[in-house]
Amino acid sequence: MQDIHPMPDKSTALSLYQGMVTIREFEERARREGDAGKPVGGIHSSVGQEAVAVGICRYLRKDDYVLGNHRSHHHCLAKGVDMKEMMAELMGKATGTNKGKGGTMHIADKNVGMLGANGVIGSNVPVAAGAALSAKLRGTDQVAVVFFGDGGANQGALHETLNLAAIWNLGVIFVCENNRYAESTPVEYSLAGGSVANRASAYGIVGETVDGQDVLDVSAAMERAVDRARAGDGPSIIEAKTYRYYGHHGADDPLRYRTRDEEEFYRNRDCIATFKARIIEEELGTGEELQEIDASILESLDEAVKFADESPWPDPQELVADVYVTY
Amino acid sequence: MQDIHPMPDKSTALSLYQGMVTIREFEERARREGDAGKPVGGIHSSVGQEAVAVGICRYLRKDDYVLGNHRSHHHCLAKGVDMKEMMAELMGKATGTNKGKGGTMHIADKNVGMLGANGVIGSNVPVAAGAALSAKLRGTDQVAVVFFGDGGANQGALHETLNLAAIWNLGVIFVCENNRYAESTPVEYSLAGGSVANRASAYGIVGETVDGQDVLDVSAAMERAVDRARAGDGPSIIEAKTYRYYGHHGADDPLRYRTRDEEEFYRNRDCIATFKARIIEEELGTGEELQEIDASILESLDEAVKFADESPWPDPQELVADVYVTY
Amino acid sequence: MTTTESKATERSRISFVQSINEAITQEMERDPTVIVMGEDVAGAPGKKDQGFEDAWGGVFKLTKGLIGKFGPQRVLDTPISEAGFIGAGVGAAATGLRPIVELMFVGFYGVCADQITNNAAKMHYMFGGKVTLPLTIITNTGTGAGAAAQHSETLYSIFTHFPGLKCVVPSDAYTAKGLMTAAIRDDDPVIIFLHKLLLGRTRAGLRPSEEYAVPEEPYIVPIGKANVVREGEDLTMIGIGYTTGLCLQAAEALQQQGVNAEVIDLLSLSPMDEETILESVKKTRRAVIVDEDYPRCSVASDISALIAEQAFDYLDAPPKRVTPPHSPVPYSIMLERLFAPTKEKVIQAASEVLEA
Amino acid sequence: MTTTESKATERSRISFVQSINEAITQEMERDPTVIVMGEDVAGAPGKKDQGFEDAWGGVFKLTKGLIGKFGPQRVLDTPISEAGFIGAGVGAAATGLRPIVELMFVGFYGVCADQITNNAAKMHYMFGGKVTLPLTIITNTGTGAGAAAQHSETLYSIFTHFPGLKCVVPSDAYTAKGLMTAAIRDDDPVIIFLHKLLLGRTRAGLRPSEEYAVPEEPYIVPIGKANVVREGEDLTMIGIGYTTGLCLQAAEALQQQGVNAEVIDLLSLSPMDEETILESVKKTRRAVIVDEDYPRCSVASDISALIAEQAFDYLDAPPKRVTPPHSPVPYSIMLERLFAPTKEKVIQAASEVLEA
């Protein structure tokens, strides 16, 4: 963690800003659509954690791989999954990324390197190692990133995969979004030793802790990790300290297990607000410019919802299609 | 690891000696019985690793728990399982520890705290935490020890259990018998970071590496670990550097993956031979006394084999008995 | 009289969830060796001094209130380490406790199957009967919540496959309490499968209200016994948990057409009450089996095979299974509703069997 | 002629293990994306500079010699981390490789079931068909080696339960090579189950020698097709892998008694060749199903149910299953030999079906 990172050039700054706002607004819109009775699924909102996804994806190429968990809308959007198709997927429409068959916890789009969210905690971690192995054997320098939570850190599959990636020197970057809770369970209770990044030393690999509310701190660590991965110097852990603003999912009231003060503390360090302030302060963009970005995002979201609304339901035949390639 | 430990008093020294020779001779005898065509099962011989089991069990009470793995004859004997019943179990007889239904990889005797060997790598690790949890809730200071190999160190269940035992402050002692190989796979290849004991720091617990060929070095670390466990100071890892003299199992020729030189190196530091030399050197026992111990062990083994030979096969009804308590 | 009546009314409104919760509470009161472990079974662990406790009480509130009564020693929130804590349940069961562990959704079995099928199921046998494992596993199943392929499975068939495990599936609040109590008291490992769509239901969901009030005092629904919940002569419909309700609804509809269906609420998959099934089918000579688990190698297959082999000479028609297709659970609500058995599909199957 | 003949003789002596090995070798030659992962699939990893390589070639030598031909990039020894490396197989399969992974004994499935049934089985479906998973899992099964409850299971029934997986079970060296080749080339995840007692066998174990020599050139035994390995009219016996041999032996014995049994070698459990089964049973009107997996919710149940439901009107007797009891596998050789189906048990069952 570094105190203050210098701001990047204007276009990068605006693109990071845009990335974060896109996620925030997508989540808020999906939430509202759900409240209005549309079947968007039991969304695990990523609001509050935008900087992690955007910071991590900043140094990824389209052909790099990302694997997510149950809370993955931000990963998908940051990796470039189409917003319209995502919205259609949430609503279970035929035009969705997954033809409406996966939903919020399983969004995937291989064309942009998003190899899938996954509803089982820890389950995607080994899969990421396989993607990195495949890149290595195919002789490319693609890297694979897998996101998991502070709760996910205690699944056995993570341990096995850290070891495997280390001995095989795979280009996997293990990103822990430590948002302090797994459902209602605080990380202080569940995580022996208190740090996911420090567990790296057990495997002889590099682990870094970053401020997950600062997109530049996240991306700085990511740049180092990607360089190592592409150079064949093996895997890394990045633990991003972050916070989810809402409950675990729509029906969860987080004030049953955390204080309003704590929430305020994090909201006061909001990743978008602070980054926006710096853009303006350092004159990389004007308030109007940023408003234009916001407006165009909102417009895209209107289009996405319209697209999803107007899209057809999957054909009943889809129930039994895609179980196999051939059977 | 400490260079030279002072020898204990005479009776302790002789009892440690006896414990190790018992294991060695039991294994050699079982092996010979197998070679002679008796159905002793695919034994994973513990010859070479006797000091680990005996050193660990030195500070255990009868009511403490031990959980083993696939290579567990030494654990059983060191914890006090009856040799006759063990031999009968190997031969699948009704008088065996498990009524002939478990065999070499599943020997258990709850009466002496041996909660079972286990054929699945890593599988018994969480079970040990459960035994320790139960002791804690029942308000006793019993500890639970689980043995696993260098290969077993890479199973996910170990990670989960280390974390669990640490946050719940359980009296579990995780003993890794690092005998340098998992089947034909060298630990240098399989174990990222190179040390199991060092992984303790990831969980904020104590890890120690000991010379597994020195029963006193093992037991010294164990005394510390048991004290911590009984005092409610939580779990520990003990990694014992040791060596198996034979192949992975009876049919394995270890010279396909390791040198004779390496084998010689370890055999020259044999845990029994070196301890015996010190007993004599420090005049804790004479050659004759030790020979007497040896002889009585061999005699017990003759009796054990006779007992096993003469014991009846399980009744055919046993095939379907003990599946449930009630059904 | 009024008090008794209103008491009965109240007890008849007890939901499935409350009923499970009551069973656990009563057994924990009765037996100090009963403990509960699982993710967020209380919630906000370690935060009592900050004024937080029992924040969740389990994902479906099955364990709500327990920590207040029994404290964090006996109600243990766990990390997301199912192999770790279910394995710990095995070890605790082998050493004097009666642990209840929650596997949040049955689809997560894959991260801890080793502890369930290699340890819990086999230790009693492998150890020659010398160790017992009074472990209860609670798990949640079923489609109907738009939760997609990994969070909507049924899967009791794969556990029924393993010798050494007992598997039970309550169908309403009454059987939920009774089977839960029986499971906790049982000396073998028992898995109790709870269908999401039943959880909020009162007993009236399955059978008419007050006379079927859930008793306050502890009671047992015996493991291994099926219930004939509706008598009839024209065909036998066999339901499991949630699908028993579908069978009853279908039976009502068929009654309009003059068909009198018998409905069996299976309740227990392992052991399975073969006698009740066979007796009924020998009487009605026709059988429809309704199951939400995947069709291949399933409890439905087992029942069909049982009937075919043991009641062959009595049958007027081959048995018929109503199950999902051989396909994962789709997300889209429009597809999901085509997946599981419905009342209409049961009626359709019954008609086919009656015409055969 | 002599060279050809001796070649044929030689090829007829190829064992089951060699046959699998040859299939993998040929596919690796043909397709550079095929890789192999597993514990000690080569052995002595990292020790080549000390003169060690290919120390094991797999616990049963299924992968012996591969590392010499294809190097450690394509033949990867793994730590004992099945969830890790089978999950890596899923990821590699999703990104352009065709991994073959070995799960040493099927009973170890419990430490990696999540990767197999939640990821490999469901991803293609959950992702709307946009990702394919050409993953092959080899695993070893069966009793007969005194290896007790955890190392002797069969368990293909639980994988057959899951939509999205294909399951195949070769019965001899010929079908081993052909199914292995088919599995590797298949675009879906396929599990191939190899029975310990078959591994050392030459093809002659199942059918008479030279004319059935295992072809040298690559070939496919199609997934989803059963073989009628013996024609007959009096009853149908259905075998799976190892038990097909038992059926053939029983059929020979029954021939002495003037009974002419048809024997089906099922080969593929998912998809299952229902047509071949039904056609045969409709002809013979009687069926015996022989399976070494546990009896409950099993392939045997499935087949029995299939026959009962689809061939009901043709049957002269109810189908009969020959399986182990509902019990774990005991260690003692005297108990173990009572566990699995035997030729005698098959004959006994056939007699009962014929008398019914």
Ligand SMILES: Cc1ncc(C[n+]2csc(CCOP(=O)(O)OP(=O)(O)O)c2C)c(N)n1
């Ligand atoms: C194996 C498994 N166990 C339990 C769950 C239920 N579950 C879903 S999300 C969650 C909490 C995850 O916490 P964390 O990893 O910190 O991620 P976050 O929700 O905070 O993003 C749990 C327990 C699951 N999906 N998979």
Ligand SMILES: Cc1ncc(C[n+]2csc(CCOP(=O)(O)OP(=O)(O)O)c2C)c(N)n1
């Ligand atoms: C989950 C699982 N995977 C694989 C095996 C097969 N296996 C048995 S022993 C063994 C090697 C174990 O090595 P290690 O843990 O170092 O113990 P050691 O044999 O050296 O005592 C393996 C791979 C198993 N029993 N269980």
Ligand SMILES: [Mg+2]
């Ligand atoms: Mg979290």
Ligand SMILES: [Mg+2]
């Ligand atoms: Mg070892």
